[in-house]
Amino acid sequence: AVAESVASSLSADLEEVTEPQNRKGLLGYLRSGFQAFRRIVVPLNPLGHEVAAYDLVVIGTPVWAGRLSSPVLSLVRLHGADMTSVAWFCTCGSSGDKARDEILRELGAKVIATAVFREKDVKNGTAADGIATFAQSLGAV
Numbered sequence: 805a806v807a808e809s810v811a812s813s814l815s816a817d818l819e820e821v822t823e824p825q826n827r828k829g830l831l832g833y834l835r836s837g838f839q840a841f842r843r844i845v846v847p848l849n850p851l852g853h854e855v856a857a858y859d860l861v862v863i864g865t866p867v868w869a870g871r872l873s874s875p876v877l878s879l880v881r882l883h884g885a886d887m888t889s890v891a892w893f894c895t896c897g898s899s900g901d902k903a904r905d906e907i908l909r910e911l912g913a914k915v916i917a918t919a920v921f922r923e924k925d926v927k928n929g930t931a932a933d934g935i936a937t938f939a940q941s942l943g944a945v
Contacts, residue, residue: 805926806864806893806895806921806926806931806935807862807864809932809935809936809939810862810864810893810935810938810939810942811862813936813939813940813943814862814939814942814943816862817853817858819851819852819853821848821851821875821876821878821879822848822849822875823846823847823848823849823875823878824847824849825846825847836868836869836873836874837868837869838869839868839874840868840869840870840871840872840873840874840877841868841869841870841871843871843877843906844874844877845874845877845878845881845882846874846875846878847878848875848878848879848882851883854886855883855886855887856886856887856888858887858888859888859889860888860889860890860891860916860942861887861888861889861890861891862890862891862892862893862942863876863879863880863890863891863892863893863907864892864893864894864895865892865893865894865895865903866894866895866896867894867895867896867897867899867900867902867903870899870902870903871902871903871906872894872903872906872907872910877906877910880907880910880911881910884910884911884914887911887914888914889914889916890907890911890914890915890916891915891916891917891918891938891942892904892907892911892915892917892918892919893918893919893920893921893938894919894920894921895921895922895923895926896920896921896922896923897922897923897924898922899920900920901920903920904918904920917938917941917942919934919935919938921934921935
């Protein structure tokens, strides 16, 4: 929902990062947490867009086990060198601080903006103003 709102505000392309691995069910849930905690790079399906073609790439991720999701970590590791400028946001149950630190370690000065949105606030609509402000700040870039 956050990614759709930001993309719509910026009239930007939107692409879901996908992978061949199934993450459904209890085993998928446990595997997801383990891989995120251990910072495991997973295979990704090919992207439909070339990240190098964009002046700004906005990356959104849920927080898994307090960290970037494995698919987003993989995206950054595989394509981060092709990204000129990055804005990043996460959705989380409580805190996105570790995930924010992780994206900053991975991409450094390329990260021009970050935002953390709590899942419950996104669902109940109280994050709408923060999402709009984040998107508007990127429109000026």
